[in-house]
Amino acid sequence: MANCRMSMNKRFGGKARLTLLLVPIAGALAITGCASKDDDIDLNAYVDTIEPADVLYNQALANLNSGRLDEAAKKFDAVDRQHPYSEFARKSLVMGAFANYRAGKYDEAVNMTKRYIALYPNQPEAAYAYYITGLAYYRQIPDVTREQSMTRRSIAAFNEVVERFPDSEYVEDSRAKIRFGRDQLAGKEMQVGRYYLERKDYVAAIKRFRGVVEQYSNTRHVEEALARLTEAYYALGVTNEAQAAAAVLGQNYPDSQWYKDSYKLLQSGGLQPRESAGSWLSKAAAAITGGKDGV
Missing domain, CATH: 1.25.40.10 (Tetratricopeptide repeat domain)
Structure with missing residues (x-):
């Protein structure tokens, strides 16, 4: 039995040694093969041709x-x-x-x-x-x-x-x-302001519409912004600012449908457009051009 094991060890041991010898030989052949392939690569293909x-x-x-x-x-x-x-x-x-x-x-x-x-x-x-x-x-x-x-x-x-x-x-x-x-930026503010107005968040809406009047006074959105301010202030019960917004709207856009609607809204409460010297609207009114002037 021992002789049999020795015979098997010799047999498999010899095979293992042969395998170990073959691995580096195969690796060397592979490296040699790569080297010969690299010789065929045109390195100039990877370099820009310099032209004047x-x-x-x-x-x-x-x-x-x-x-x-x-x-x-x-x-x-x-x-x-x-x-x-x-x-x-x-x-x-x-x-x-x-x-x-x-x-x-x-x-x-x-x-x-x-x-x-x-x-x-x-x-x-x-x-x-x-x-x-x-x-x-x-x-x-x-x-x-x-x-x-x-x-x-x-x-x-x-x-x-x-x-x-x-x-x-x-x-x-x-x-x-x-x-x-x-x-475009004024239009974005109007879009957000209308969103708040529809949800009766009047304070947030006023902030957006006021921003349009103060920051984008030479855009076409000022007209609607003043009408929306009239509506929002009126809904809050801040009637003096509602009247001031309508007054500025009437001064700048007397034939506007927005002004007619604002006027009618104030009339429904027994009010009329009226300037207010202490209102931010009176100060902002001087800068309003409604898109008539350039940058």
Whole structure:
């Protein structure tokens, strides 16, 4: 029996040793095989072909003019990477941002304009960089029922154009888009104010409508805001403020249906529109333009 076990140990022990010997040999063969495969890899495929900055830039412009926006963006990026300190690199940043904006890649566009502004705040294309930033945010403005951070960002960028570069060709359009953005923010406040008014939370509603009158006095929403203030103050029994709101409404929008409705509401309680010297409404009235004046 012992002889049998020895025979088995010899047999399996020998097999085990043979297996252990074969493993490193197989590994060596595998490594050799990998090495021979690596010899076939063209490393140049992973390296940019360096081309002159002006050549790359003109290729990018050609792609842009032909509507090949992704290719244009790649070429502008190549200029920036391969020739980072050249004049073409500076221009490529802002033109690459424009290509991305046109392609609907707004985040990429903003990243490039922000980089341009950080590196070249006083260069000729800075106004355009701010303008593209504003456009990228502007295109993402949602309806008034949703959160309005994109609206605020677009206004901030367009304000930079107006304030920093008053003689820029982009000022007029920036002003128009600021007006739209402010009207949008006022619309959002009105939407929230109406929500509170419908639920008879008059104090919260007044806060929103007052914000429209004080902060967005040159928007089209002021007219309704004054009427809603008349309604909310009247419901609370604060009749002097209800009368003051209706008076300001009548002074600025005498033919408005909102004024007619407010007048009728006050009449139902034996009241009429009346100015109040101590009311915040009298102070705010001077700034009301109802959207007739620009930014």
